[in-house]
Amino acid sequence: MEKRIKEMLAGYVDGELSEDERMAFELELQRDPELRSELEEFKRLKEVTGMMHYADLPDEVWESYWQSLYRKTERGIGWILLSVGAIFLLCFGLWQALTQFYLDPDVSLFVKMGVSAAGAGLIVLLVSLIRERLFAYHRDRYKEVKK
Amino acid sequence: MTNETSFTGMEMDMDRALVMQIKAGNKKALGQLVERHKKQAFQIALGLVGNKDDAYDISQEAFLRVYRSAKTFDEKQPFLPWFYTIIANLCRSALRRRTTSKKRNVNVDDVSYMLVSDDDPEGALIKRETIARLRQGLRELPFADREIISLQHFREMSYDEIAALLGIPRGTVMSRLYYARKKLAAIMLEKEGQ
Known part of the structure; x- marks a missing residue:
């Protein structure tokens, strides 16, 4: 898998890719099962961190x-x-x-x-x-x- | 860093103006700056050191350094990246001291620094183990990885805001996030198997 596409995975999960980048990434996603697996891994991670927040002081x-x-x-x-x-x-x-x-x-x-x-x-x-x-x-x- | 980390021109101008007043010896301006950024300073430090007591001390020390070093502040530069660097450096020092404390068997872990937002108690119970692994994983991550995860996942900052804060290109934010997440996921998976 191309390094640039891999790194775009973070941007894809966070909704930070441009329209062109997103389309290129989704095309690669259809082709590459390893990328799909990584995407699922990142989504799970986001889900877990989304349940957490930092404590505040009184x-x-x-x-x-x-x-x-x-x-x-x-x-x-x-x-x-x-x-x-x-x-x-x-x-x-x-x-x-x-x-x-x-x-x-x-x-x-x-x-x-x-x-x-x-x-x-x-x-x-x-x-x-x-x-x-x-x-x-x-x-x-x-x-x-x-x- | 008022309620949310703000990079709007007006906010930045206000911060700069306050630092210039501090430079001129105006303590009230320091008070205003503290009111604007105290909670965010605490939360950023908390994400980096994972301990409420240390984060409180670091946030206060960071403001003291702003007060003492205001003369060195370049008024052409934005305030927040400068302030963030102060906080991050203090956090690094605190973590180094913690390594020494651990060698002396002093308990520095603070599991209550991160709380579950889930309203469903049953769901929270099921996810408890996953969350414990997340805490452990974050603790074991190198500083730079914890920093980027903390800013994006917990401070919910955009890539542009992170790039401005850390003084790095937007593409570097994306690649650093990718590798930090890979490491965190790998550590959590390893803990799952234990």
């Missing part, structure tokens, strides 16, 4: 769609400012800690190690908590819907 979700999106546009700017500020403060804090605390010979090594361990533990817990919260937030589709 009205409440659509009503709050724009609000949710608007907040996200604001959050983007907020996150940038927060991140820049946090980086500055972190750098300043680390510098202060290094010069005022860790390099101070009057503070014992034991205290320095204790403060370092507690600080590291706090950071690990904080990162873990934030990650968990973000994961839960992204999976809650109905966060904008009042319960």
